[in-house]
Amino acid sequence: MIHSTERLIFMNQPYDALLIVSFGGPDRPEDVLPFLENVLRGKPVPRERMLEVAEHYYHFGGKSPINDQVRELISALKTEFQNSGIDLPIYWGNRNWHPMLTETVREMAEQGVQRALAFFTSGYSCYSGCRQYRENIIAAREAVGAQAPLIEKTRMFYNHPLFIEANAERLRTAMSPWSDEERQQAHLTFTAHSIPMSMADRSNYTLQLTETCRLIANALGFEKDRWSLVYQSRSGRPQDPWLEPDILDHLKSLHERNIRNVAVAPVGFLSDHMEVLYDLDEEASLLAKQLGLNFVRSGTVGTHPQFIAMIRELVEERIGRRSCRQAIGHFGPSHDVCPPHCCEYPTGRPTTAANISNRDGSNGSTARQI
The missing domain is CATH 3.40.50.1400 (Rossmann fold)
Structure with a gap:
């Protein structure tokens, strides 16, 4: 269990890493069904619907494009950080497939990371897009133990x-x-x-x-x-x-x-x-x-230069390099720390793949720093 006193100790540390937290996706046809079983564990989704979605992946060769897209995002962020003088290593962990979040957090601990920022590849507040990722991080930290880094998310950016x-x-x-x-x-x-x-x-x-x-x-x-x-x-x-x-x-x-x-x-x-x-x-x-x-x-934002610059700005807000928190429209900038009852799951919390043994029996060794 991670105690609040540990958080107070970590709060005195500067941020020393950025963690990209994403959904995950299969890289080959044999990954498709285990991946979907991870995604749907604890959810009332009929098996025939799961098999229907599996056919969507097989239609594209059994590989999701999401992992390559996260790699491209990280590559663009590394360049943006270098050009802006931000010296933070970037890690990547997924909820549902390799690199799994728990193994990434373990690697971060082994490499001496003490306090990290997390950017979720989800722009809007709901259980699956925010709170569940925070629960995944808590579970991963508890699995790693006392050496696990403190991990705090960047704010939502829907109106940036x-x-x-x-x-x-x-x-x-x-x-x-x-x-x-x-x-x-x-x-x-x-x-x-x-x-x-x-x-x-x-x-x-x-x-x-x-x-x-x-x-x-x-x-x-x-x-x-x-x-x-x-x-x-x-x-x-x-x-x-x-x-x-x-x-x-x-x-x-x-x-x-x-x-x-x-x-x-x-x-x-x-x-x-x-x-x-x-x-x-x-x-x-x-x-x-x-x-x-x-x-x-239209294309999604992907690695659009403005989107990459936005992520950099969100990081700069938290490392003390930017006092202005940009937001436009009817609402101001979102909170950095979510309220206790924010985006609660309506009928309990389903088991997720981020803190369980990998479905393929491997030890999750693909977790890595990018």
């Missing part, structure tokens, strides 16, 4: 101006082949991962997403009647209510309203991983073609 600018630029690029008339008649469709209503009701997920969409739309000159926030990639039991409308139903609605030009922006995702590639580039794109829609999809 650089995040908004990066997303707006991605949309401008996506719409650039269109004529002026097509752009003037276009509808912006922002998408995010659907979550159970019981989870959404206990967080600011929809509030933050709506603000992000409003700010991006304003930056592009789109009035409220010309943009929508919709959801994708729902799982769970059919009888459980999740956030709606679904992207496919939304496209049908646009068709019925005689809207023909649709620009889809997956602002709920930071990189073009499996949900984006399959649910948007395959399913939504096909439906749009069948409906006769002029459909484009």
